[in-house]
Amino acid sequence: MHVLLDSLAMIALCYVMGFLFQGFYRQFNARLQRRWGPSIWQNLYDNMKFLLKSETLIHGPMFFFGPMIIAAGAITTLLFVPFLKDSDWLQGVSTHGNLILIIYLLVVGPLGNALAVGSSGNPFGVMGVTRGLTRLMGLEVPFFLGLALVMLQHETTSVHAIMAAQDGIAHWNLITNPIAFAVILLPFIASQNASPFDVVGAPVEVYAGPRVEFGGRLLGVLMTQNMMMTIAKLVLVVDLFLGGASNVLELIAKAFALFLLTTAISAAFPRLKTEQTVDFFWKVPLGLAVLGVVLNVWLI
Amino acid sequence: MEFSASPVWFIALPLLAAFSAPLWTRWHLLDHLLFGVPLVLLILALGLFPTVHEAPLLETIVIAPPLGIHLHLDSASLLLVTLFCFAVTLVAAFLWLGATDSHLRGRRPFVLILLLLVGGNGLVLTGDLFNLYVFLEIAGVSAYVLSALRDDRPALEAGLKYLIIGSVAALFFLLAVVLVYLQTGQLNLAAVAREFAAIPPAMQGLIALLMLIGLGIKSELFPFNFWVPDVYRGSDPAVTALFSGLLVKAFLFVLVHLAVLIWADPAVARVWLMTLGALTLIVAELAALRQDDMRRMLAYSSLGQIGLIMLALGFFSETTTAGAFFHMINHTLVKLLLFLVAALLLRRCLSLRLEDLAGAARVSPLAAGLFVVGALGVLGLPPFGGFMSKLWMLQGFAEAQRIWPIALILFAALIEAGYYFRWIRVLYAPVAPAASADTKTTPEPWAAYAPLLLIAGLMLLLGVAPFLLETSVVEAAHALLDRDLTLQSVLGVAQ
Amino acid sequence: MYHKSDCEGFQCEQRMLEANLGQDDAGLGVVERLIGWLRQRSLFVLAYGTGCGAIEMRPLMTSRFDAERFGIIGAATPRQADVLVISGYLAVKTLKRVIRSYEQMQEPKYVIALGSCTINGGMYWDSYNTIKCLDHYIPVDMYINGCMPRPEALIEGFTALQERIRRGEPGGYQRYRDNIDWYKANQRRVFGDNMPPAYTYDWYSEGAT
Amino acid sequence: MNLILKLLFLAVSLTPALTLLTWGDGTLAWPLFGGFELLFELGPLSAFFLLLLALGTPLVALPMARGTPDRAAYGLFALLLLGMQMLLLAGDFLGLFIGWEVMTWSSYLLLIRSTRTTLEGAQTYILFNLASAFLLLAGMLVFYSLTGDFRIAPLTEASAAGRWAVFILLGLAFLIKVGALPLHRWIPLGYDQAPDLFSAVLAGLISKMGLYGLLLLPTLFPDALAGLSGRLLNGPAAGYGLAWIGAITAVVATFKAISQQDIKRLLAYSSIAQLGYVVTAIGVGSSLAVGGAIFQTLVHTLVKLLLFITFAGIVLQTGQRRFNDLGHLIDRMPMAFFAVLIGIIGLAGMPPLPGFAAKYLMFVGLIDARWLLLLAAMMLSSTAAFIYCYRLIYGPFLGHANSPEARTATEAPWSYLVPQVVLMGLLVLLGIFPGFAIEVIVDPVLMTLGLTPIGAPSWGELATPYGGYDGVVLMTVFGGAFVIVTALFWLARGQMRRAGSPYDLSFAGEVPTADTPLHYGAGMGRELRRIPLIGWILAHTTAGVQAGLTRQTLAAAGLLGGLYRRDPQTWTLLAVLVLVVASTLLALNGGWF
Incomplete structure (x- = not known):
């Protein structure tokens, strides 16, 4: 019962934080471009509008199940991420999982959705999926290597343990292992599907990419999981590098700070091509990661 | 049983059968005998294994000392004789049972194949250099004719080529035999072996080279084996099977046997x-x-x-x-x-x-x-x-x-x-x-x-089940390599 | 069935506007009002740049006019779009694509037509290849007059459309669905045998609700 | 008669299972010669591989028994089984080698029964495999010269040079079988050209024998290879090289797999890549990594x-095997779709299927050994694998049907479906209960290799010192979330309808037709060539090296063969010449030199 309530709370928190953060992102972007921008609730409106569409077209059963899989994947992922430390609440089932599992869970949903994209028969969608997978190939290596540095540092894959080890700001992994944070920062932005690594859903190049055939309520589901996933990833990085959070306010503050950082970076750069993205990830963050490995493993 | 135990039969029986070929032709027994003679010899050879296990069998037919026919049946030669008889039996069976071409049936192949068997058996059995040369020629001549048996161009060419190169090889070998005889006055292998060390080293070398080349050509070793593919290509496959299965093995054995015996x-x-x-x-x-x-x-x-x-x-x-x-x-x-x-x-x-x-x-x-x-x-x-x-x-x-x-x-x-x-x-x-x-x-x-x-x-x-042959093979190796034992058994003295 | 005696398309607009002015949100429950309100806050626009009017669509999204503050934002594909903007005159060739795009949009969906060309052909009124009355082929929800209408006018039009959505008025898509035979007959008159495929609309008549 | 033959064949295919169940602790000895014996016994390591065999063979045999019986193939398959069982049961290198060779040539003869084999493919297959076998023979002879015995036993007393020689020879032999780069070329050719069902045996079972051999290496060199050359970071230094071979194999083969146009070739390359992980993990040598290796072998x-088997069914039904020529089979062959779906989830190592458990163990093993660069390489390969996994399911099943056969195909016969269902069930069960696999299958093997067992608190849980996860919880959460989301979606208002035509696509207002190139399966992955690293890898192959080697060998052969085309005069002259030269030398030297 506790787990159920806890899970519901996590999902709700995620959703609310999700649309608020993304609303903020839109407004932040608008202000940078000297516009008024939409209201901070705009993402809620968009999401609700899609969920309330009266017509939805599907291209076969798999097309329908794809968004369901991705949503289930998002929920599963966020339930495996502990939101708070030293608390009974907002833990989900995170004691039964670990960091590597979470990293892989992040991919399960999108791949399930890729099946739906494929079964729609729209070549643009598949093109987008391929680009997404290619980008994943680029970002995952430095991202995972950065996290591996953290796992090595604490000799565990458990997020709880890593979080517990960071008591006090001086023990934050951000401070103790800055290279790891530097390594994962850009791949993290890419995994959030934010600029400059947002070629996957590019409306101009690939006609909205994987979402080309999704409309109506299915698109609503996709948006919902996207918002929740954004938060889950943010919380994960907060857990790993910013020492986690003891209460919800702290969590929101830390996640927001991190979000602000990534937002600022993505607002400043234009979009890269797929191969540029991969090449970039394999040169800069991966080079940095190798440096980190040498420092961590061989020299210290 | 003394009668059957003699190694002479391995040479005499096929020789006899071959020379009485006209008789068998009349009685329409050629096919049966071509199969039967080696089969009988095979059974004989198999029966001899226990005897030879005790001690090698020797047979000496003295013509005029030191000339004579020495046959020396030890484990090694017995193994090869058995193998040869078996090979000929099989080929004979194949020729008999299959839809064989006419040129492989009849008197000529009958005689030649049996002579080939005589030559092969003789080569491994003999304990005398001159006999060795004789058997080498018997085997050689029958092989030349066998390869030319099919009267068409490739076969004749193969036969001719074989004849030329075979004669050259025989010549080399003969020269070596002559030199050995001149130097030692002996032709019995054991006797030669005993006295070989006394020959001047240069002459030793020359003899060895002549033998190596002569037997090298016959046993198809590298720089001397350029004739092989042409001859094998021209001959009938059934005949070639005998060349490859029987003849070469005999020459190889002779080469190694000589090397072991003569060079201590x-x-x-x-x-x-x-x-x-x-x-x-x-x-x-x-x-x-x-x-x-x-x-x-x-x-x-x-x-x-x-x-x-x-x-x-x-x-x-x-x-x-x-x-x-x-x-x-x-x-x-x-x-x-x-x-x-x-x-x-x-x-x-x-x-x-x-x-x-x-x-x-x-x-x-x-x-x-x-x-x-x-x-x-x-x-x-x-x-x-x-x-x-x-x-x-x-x-x-x-x-x-x-x-x-x-x-x-x-x-x-x-x-x-x-x-x-x-x-x-x-x-x-x-x-x-x-x-x-x-x-x-x-x-x-x-x-x-x-x-x-x-x-x-x-x-x-x-x-x-390789262990079935283990004893005979190991004994054969032993017999081949143990020079002293051979000398002892032939000459009755240890060197 | 559509009756010829009744007014056609845009001609009804004024009457409908007036009719609805008096009874604000009449007959709608709380849920419907909420839904209407949410829908009008978020309009995804598929801008079909058929004619010169397309030039006026771009400034709409820029910092100066910033349509995003109304929840109006571009969509890449018809599947995600709520509003189809026809920006200018339509040739027979483009009409076919417009119809196909429109039929691929998911309901509720709206059509905004820009400029006089969409009303009566405008300066192309006597062209052999220009569609003169767009409303005969797809149901137009909102006309924005002018040649060309400025972005301010566009925003005006959008807000008017938002107002109608909020009030839960029946959109053009319902008209299209009810009068599909008439629309198709009109389209066939233009295209002849060269009709867009039937599978994007034929489920209308199968009684799906 | 036919029925009896088929039943006999199926009975033969059950022999590994019978052996596994009935063998017990006994040993069987068969004398050879010179006091040597073939010793057969069943250790836990052999039992594990025998279990794979016992699982795999009946499942392949069932579809093979379909149609008119192919007696020769049945006979060869029986021989193959005999060889593999001998190999696994052998307690000494002799038996191992005999089994290995019987397996090699019987598999070759099975391979050339396909009408698709080319001379190049067949020759490559047999020569690589024989090279592997002869390396094994050389290794075991060196082993014999060091110890005077053929028994498989730790090699502790020999000299360092001797131990390295054995390690390298045996390692090479097994790496060829596993298909490590650059010795892999026989795999894509062989798997591609083999009869479709036999490819399953090749990839699923025969390649495992190489892994069996590699797992023997820690037995020969105790302390998980560290005894050979000391330690590097937290792992054995000798294993470091092995691990890099595995990692590079995995990376390069994955990229090669992505660029393939033929399903079976893609699977072949993916097989190479997957076994590359195992090689890496064996190189790490810790109980976590080796446990992962064993788990990965199973998966x-x-x-x-x-x-x-599934693709064999598809090829049987459609006659097509290229991504270009299939498409949209999801409606026509739903079972095959599910099979491939489960298959690629396992292949990609994604939770909740057991591929993840195996990868998890291997990753943790690498972190434990502090070999993070290897971890990066493996991560690269396993992420890139998503692309080909997606191709595997998109090309045949999604998108648009691209050939008449793909438009009219029907589900494969039941004899193909039964193995699919069984294998899917096994995979899902293993995914839910990773702890079960650890406890029952992996741990006994680890103990034989002298490593600490991993252990599992419960069947559903995978636990390591680094943390773990619970398969049951994972499956429950994911399944529950999926059901709830779907239910909520259905409960919410609004109608849903299915597109009236596969061509109802948003395609920039255009109306695509059957002629429009809508199926993206063929071109997928082509753009990867623009990424410098991948472009470089894809532009290089070992085919040229192999062709060059063949050419040079044949040239040498022609040269030497030319010597043999002369007249008797020349031969005689040569003999005389040799005599003259040699005797002159002799005379000059005054005797033998």
């Missing part, structure tokens, strides 16, 4: 023989890669195996020698099988060229299957006997911590696999076989396959 | 059997 110190001979063996092995296997005619390919492969056997024999260690003897048996079996399969395929597809045999497995599946068995056997892949004998030799080298022969043998085997599997692949190619194959010829009678199946069965048996 | 067997 094997170190020098080891260098020469192993070098020649290794060269033969590697050159032949490489050259075989590009052969497009099955007979030529088999000829090269046969050369390669000879090189392998020579490599192992030339090492003069008991294990490798035992392995080499075992390999001789296996190789004889395999080459009989392969050449007889080639004979069958030739009759069926009218050609043995690579492109004409594409898809032949559809026309004669059993023959193709037997070819596969033969190829696996010759490559030394388990579960066939070839593997065990190869392993035996390799293990001998490993025991002595000699790595290079192991590497060489394995490398050569890989190259060998390169062409054998190419042939297998061609036989099983998914194309319709050439048009000539299916219409013009009648299918082979099932009986023709009987000897082949027997060989395949034996190969499998030897591969699964 | 790979199941997955490759499943995929190859």
